[in-house]
Amino acid sequence: xxxxxxxxxxxxIGDDDHDSIEISLSSGEQYLVFTLGDELYGINILSVTEIxxxxxxxxxxxxxxxxxxxxxxRGNIVPIIDLRIRFEVGEVTYPKTTVVVILSGLVDGRERxxxxxxxxxxxxxxxxxxxxxxxxxxxxxxAANYIDGIINAGDDVVTILDTNKLLSINS
Amino acid sequence: xxxxxxxFHQIFFEESLENIDVVEQALIDIDLESPFDxxxxxxxxxxxxxxxxxSGTFGFTEVTNFTHLMEALLDEVRDGHRxxxxxxxxxxxxxxxxxxxxxxxxxxxxxxxxEISKPIAKIYQxxxxxxxxxxxxxxxxxxxxxxxxxxxxxxxxVITDNHKTWxxxxxxxxxxxxxxxxxxRLFRQLQQMGEYSVTVNTNKLPNIKSLVVDECYLAWTIQxxxxxxxxxxxxxxxxxxxxxxxxxxxxxxxxxxxLEESVEPVQESNNESVKIIQADKLTEIKHTTKRALPSSSIxxxxxxxxxxxxxxxxxxxxxxxxxxxxxxFDMSKIDKLSNGLEQLLQNTKELQENVxxxxxxxxxxxxxxxxxxxxxxxxxxxxxxxxxxxxESTELDKTVMEKISDPLVHLVRNAIxxxxxxxxxxxxxxxxxxxxxxxxxxxxxxSIVVEIADDGRxxxxxxxxxxxLEKQLISSTEGMTDSQIFELIFEPGFSTxxxxxxxxxxxxxxxxxxxxxxxxxxxxxxxxxEGKGTVFKVHLPLTLAILDGQLIRVxxxxxxIPLISIVESLQIKQEMIKKVSGNMNVYRLRDENIxxxxxxxxxxxxxxxxxxxxxxLVIVDGDDCKVGLLVDDLxxxxxxxxxxxxxxxxxxxxxxxxxxxxDGSVAMIIDIPGLLSMSAKRSISxxxxxx
Numbered sequence: 001x002x003x004x005x006x007x008x009x010x011x012x013i014g015d016d017d018h019d020s021i022e023i024s025l026s027s028g029e030q031y032l033v034f035t036l037g038d039e040l041y042g043i044n045i046l047s048v049t050e051i052x053x054x055x056x057x058x059x060x061x062x063x064x065x066x067x068x069x070x071x072x073x074r075g076n077i078v079p080i081i082d083l084r085i086r087f088e089v090g091e092v093t094y095p096k097t098t099v100v101v102i103l104s105g106l107v108d109g110r111e112r113x114x115x116x117x118x119x120x121x122x123x124x125x126x127x128x129x130x131x132x133x134x135x136x137x138x139x140x141x142x143a144a145n146y147i148d149g150i151i152n153a154g155d156d157v158v159t160i161l162d163t164n165k166l167l168s169i170n171s
Numbered sequence: 172x173x174x175x176x177x178x179f180h181q182i183f184f185e186e187s188l189e190n191i192d193v194v195e196q197a198l199i200d201i202d203l204e205s206p207f208d209x210x211x212x213x214x215x216x217x218x219x220x221x222x223x224x225x226s227g228t229f230g231f232t233e234v235t236n237f238t239h240l241m242e243a244l245l246d247e248v249r250d251g252h253r254x255x256x257x258x259x260x261x262x263x264x265x266x267x268x269x270x271x272x273x274x275x276x277x278x279x280x281x282x283x284x285x286e287i288s289k290p291i292a293k294i295y296q297x298x299x300x301x302x303x304x305x306x307x308x309x310x311x312x313x314x315x316x317x318x319x320x321x322x323x324x325x326x327x328x329v330i331t332d333n334h335k336t337w338x339x340x341x342x343x344x345x346x347x348x349x350x351x352x353x354x355x356r357l358f359r360q361l362q363q364m365g366e367y368s369v370t371v372n373t374n375k376l377p378n379i380k381s382l383v384v385d386e387c388y389l390a391w392t393i394q395x396x397x398x399x400x401x402x403x404x405x406x407x408x409x410x411x412x413x414x415x416x417x418x419x420x421x422x423x424x425x426x427x428x429x430l431e432e433s434v435e436p437v438q439e440s441n442n443e444s445v446k447i448i449q450a451d452k453l454t455e456i457k458h459t460t461k462r463a464l465p466s467s468s469i470x471x472x473x474x475x476x477x478x479x480x481x482x483x484x485x486x487x488x489x490x491x492x493x494x495x496x497x498x499x500f501d502m503s504k505i506d507k508l509s510n511g512l513e514q515l516l517q518n519t520k521e522l523q524e525n526v527x528x529x530x531x532x533x534x535x536x537x538x539x540x541x542x543x544x545x546x547x548x549x550x551x552x553x554x555x556x557x558x559x560x561x562x563e564s565t566e567l568d569k570t571v572m573e574k575i576s577d578p579l580v581h582l583v584r585n586a587i588x589x590x591x592x593x594x595x596x597x598x599x600x601x602x603x604x605x606x607x608x609x610x611x612x613x614x615x616x617x618s619i620v621v622e623i624a625d626d627g628r629x630x631x632x633x634x635x636x637x638x639x640l641e642k643q644l645i646s647s648t649e650g651m652t653d654s655q656i657f658e659l660i661f662e663p664g665f666s667t668x669x670x671x672x673x674x675x676x677x678x679x680x681x682x683x684x685x686x687x688x689x690x691x692x693x694x695x696x697x698x699x700x701e702g703k704g705t706v707f708k709v710h711l712p713l714t715l716a717i718l719d720g721q722l723i724r725v726x727x728x729x730x731x732i733p734l735i736s737i738v739e740s741l742q743i744k745q746e747m748i749k750k751v752s753g754n755m756n757v758y759r760l761r762d763e764n765i766x767x768x769x770x771x772x773x774x775x776x777x778x779x780x781x782x783x784x785x786x787x788l789v790i791v792d793g794d795d796c797k798v799g800l801l802v803d804d805l806x807x808x809x810x811x812x813x814x815x816x817x818x819x820x821x822x823x824x825x826x827x828x829x830x831x832x833x834d835g836s837v838a839m840i841i842d843i844p845g846l847l848s849m850s851a852k853r854s855i856s857x858x859x860x861x862x
Contacts, residue, residue, distance in 0.1 A: 070837050
């Protein structure tokens with residue numbers, strides 16, 4: 001990915017015209033970027049507890065097709081959701097590079113952990129909140145319900161997902 | 172300015188309920204004929220006093236007023252001015268019920284039902300009024316000690332038509348806040364007494380760095396103009412008396428000017444003091460929210476904890492031995508290795524047992540309510556009952572205990588109401604006048620058995636079968652064994668007693684009892700002999716955290732059926748499968764037609780059509796009938812640890828929870844009643860589809 005480090009030029013952050021991402025040491029939050037098919041998605045890195053390889057999961061009776069099952073994560077039963085099926089993007093294959101991103105956060109005041117299958121994990125981005133472009137104009141896709149906004153990363157566009165909405169994806 | 176008292180409320184409720192139990196237990200232990208037992212009275216008094224104090228602190232005035240009456244009477248008993256009469260014991264027992272009811276309402280944040288306390292309060296009032304004629308005031312808030320001090324107090328108040336000015340110097344100890352006392356609350360109470368002004372003395376306040384948030388550095392001087400007596404003011408400070416220096420002086424005779432002088436600075440600093448208090452409180456609030464308590468707690472004996480620590484110590488030793496062995500291993504040490512592994516197995520097993528033990532409570536928690544209940548019921552019914560309790564120290568999982576309490580109560584009530592005969596009847600059949608109810612709890616083969624036995628009239632098989640025929644629960648009694656007939660009393664809507672009594676007999680009880688016990692993974696047995704008595708045996712699992720399971724294979728998945736619900740497993744004989752009533756498969760097993768449910772189909776795990784050839788049938792006990800579950804393979808039987816699915820996912824129909832198998836993979840534990848109702852729903856909806 002075409003990422004340029006520019007610490008001196010902080011005032012450019014938030015400028016819609018620039019075509020590179022500023023990695024600053026100041027404010028802003030870090031996002032983990034992963035791919036689904038040809039698309040790039042970002043998720044707040046603070047909610048990512050771990051990234052692991054994909055192994056089989058125990059099937060869950062009568063679950064929707066995007067719930068691949070549950071796995072044993074150090075004694076906890078954690079459901080695994082295939083985001084490619086949920087968002088209807090990319091091809092659903094499971095090569096060796098397939099990874100599971102485990103997210104956890106509070107849903108209704110209770111800690112909840114869910115794993116998400118993605119094609120690959122690519123990068124960590126620093127993002128200023130104000131450079132996030134509004135997502136209100138999206139339409140059609142399932143993913144729109146889980147989106148915070150989109151952001152430019154070099155030549156690519158990264159869709160930023162809302163952790164809390166993702167965690168309550170199956171309820 | 173208010174603090175979130177919620178968590179303190181919770182602790183107070185728990186403690187108060189415990190105190191009520193103490194009172195009740197002591198009241199029942201009191202033998203009215205034997206000489207006066209000061210220790211028992213004291214323990215009752217202490218418990219009542221704690222409830223009164225706590226409720227006063229939290230502002231539950233109804234509770235305070237009511238317990239105050241109890242306390243006043245108990246105080247007289249304690250001092251020997253009053254003898255403990257049966258009426259008083261009765262009234263006190265009723266008060267316990269009333270208080271329990273109130274605490275339940277308080278916990279649910281509902282309004283208190285003050286009606287229930289009125290008759291009891293009236294009894295107390297009359298008892299108090301009869302004995303101590305002059306000194307007792309009408310206001311129930313006045314403490315018991317009031318009467319003793321009354322003389323000196325009245326002398327004080329005679330001087331100037333009761334209206335006086337008091338100068339109160341209140342210098343609390345540093346630790347006063349730690350004991351849960353709150354000066355502001357005291358002041359608020361003073362404020363209600365009359366005209367009041369306060370100055371704060373901040374001299375002792377250290378600089379901010381050395382300030383400890385939960386210590387109190389302030390002192391106050393309060394001027395109070397009031398009609399109330401000195402000892403009423405003292406009463407407000409009663410709870411903090413040990414933790415402060417308090418001087419109360421009468422300054423009514425001082426000149427107005429003096430008064431004004433002292434009042435003026437007061438008002439200026441008034442705001443300031445409040446601010447300081449506020450700041451103080453804010454830090455305290457932060458402090459307390461961090462320590463937020465979980466919703467329920469458990470008390471564990473220190474010996475259990477010590478045991479755990481010992482075991483963990485052993486485990487660490489074994490681990491270090493094994494890792495040393497592993498670091499330079501050769502085949503000559505294979506014996507040592509297998510020894511070490513064996514030791515590890517032993518350690519883990521013991522550790523598991525002990526950890527489970529933490530959740531265990533002696534069953535006396537549940538049994539303790541029965542003496543009181545039997546006493547009440549024997550009064551109500553006029554039956555004479557001896558209660559014998561054995562095995563009180565048998566331990567049971569806390570959750571199981573909570574869920575089993577109500578069914579046990581029902582069974583005991585039933586035994587008294589239906590089982591035990593009236594004294595006359597008993598004498599007529601040559602039994603002793605007093606009926607006996609025996610409660611027993613013991614371990615038996617990995618489960619706990621709770622026995623409720625009575626020596627009453629026993630269960631009349633004919634009456635039951637007659638009733639069952641009447642209610643069309645069965646079509647004929649032919650070929651039914653006695654125990655099968657006994658089972659009928661667990662049918663919904665079954666009750667043999669002609670008149671519906673207050674105690675039992677609405678016919679809603681026994682089926683609920685059975686359901687509750689079943690939902691815990693237990694079962695209930697009846698043994699009865701007419702004329703001799705009945706024994707109910709409730710079998711309960713030791714814990715809800717582990718269950719004995721039968722591993723089965725469905726398609727590619729491994730599932731678990733709780734062993735307790737399995738009746739038998741068998742190889743399918745193709746010719747025994749019949750199709751009935753519209754494509755429903757039943758299996759003919761010894762003249763019984765058992766509906767077949769394919770687990771794979773219900774769960775959407777395998778699509779194999781009606782090919783029964785390589786499949787096995789597991790006959791399970793459903794809610795009220797046997798059902799055959801079609802599975803691909805039977806695997807091992809083992810104990811499995813129950814893991815929640817709902818924590819991270821959601822409730823799945825037909826699955827109660829999950830577990831982790833030896834190889835680290837996850838397996839679903841099948842919820843048999845859930846699976847059956849799911850299957851029933853499916854067939855209904857598919858029928859609708861056809862229609």
